Amino acid sequence: MSHNILITGASGYLGGTLLTRWKEANLPPYNKLYALIRTEEQANAVQTLYNAEPVQIDLRSDVDIEQAIISRDISIIYYLIDPLEDRIPRPHGSCAGHTGLPADRVLLDTDEELYDLLKDVDGPQPLLVQAGKRNVQVIDDGASFGVRSYIFAPCIVYGKGQGFGNPISIQTVAVIRAAKKMRKIYTVDDSSARWPVCHIDDNTTLFLSILRDILSGQNLSHGKNGFYLASSGLVKWHDLYRVFSKRLLERGVIDDDTITPADDAALEEIATVLRRRKSFVPAEIGGRCTFTAARGHAIGWKAEHPPEHIFETAGEEVDLVLQHS
Secondary structure (H helix, E strand, O other), X not given: OOOEXXXXXXXXXXXXXXXXXXXXXXXXXXXXXXEEOOOHHHHHHHXXXXXXXXXXXXXXXXXXXHHHHHXXXXXXXXXXXXXXXXXXXXXOXXXXXXXXXXXXXXXXXXXXOHHHXXXXXXXXXXXXXXXXXXXXXXXXXXXXXOOOOOEEEEOEEEOOOOOOOOOOOOHHHHHXXXXXXXXXXXXXXXXXXXXXXXXXHHHHHHHHHHHHHHHOOOOXXXXXXXXXXXXXEEEEHHHHHHHHHHHHHHOOOXXXXXXXXXXXXXXXXXXXXXXXXXXXXXXXXXXXXXXEOOHHHHHOOOOOOOOOHHHHOHHHHHHHHHHHO
């Protein structure tokens, strides 16, 4: 089968980097590459830079979506834009302890109970619970139509995006923006809280590994067994805060490098900076998650950057975020 492929988020951090790496990926043959765009400028960019045909779709219209996909015979879609109209930070997804998933044990992306955990979960953050249940809905709807679904769960993704649009991630941006406004770094967790991390290059490599196997006709795990986490391992939030604070202090962005527990007043002010409800701040700049990558390894994917690499490049990450936010 010769596939037509649609990539969404062409001007975004994840989608833009994927398309930039496309040519060097040496993918198996496919028919046509499409890229979802919103503006004429983006249309010109995807044509010129990626040799992709631009597609403009009203994502609020089921009719428009159906017509766009069927008329172009699109058989593979990479949906790399936020699942709930930008109201939910992408890095959390099914990865968050805030959703009520277990955070007191290692939770592999190959865990056979993961689908049921997401289906029945009831955590402290309703929006994140809803995001997890959206994954379940995608799986169920796909199965009902005979469509294979693959749930890709990025975590803290860092490093400079390589596309023509947004070059910065989400979760590192929230921490740095809050610190800039407050002139110090606040923590919402104790020192043991950890979270999975992944460099943007390794994240993109897993995107391409999955696509390569699909194009090759391999029978990848999908549906209820189709969760894929791109992560090289876990890091402690407090360790990440410390390396960020060092660079922020050097840049004169904060007044001292003390990591301070956030009280109610601080949470209120951070919420204003991030344009979130106060109750959502702990999910935006912290959390406890033990989600661990395993399924990607089965198809030959391996992260090149160890989790500690984010500490080594923290200064560059801070500079990048300050430049673009």
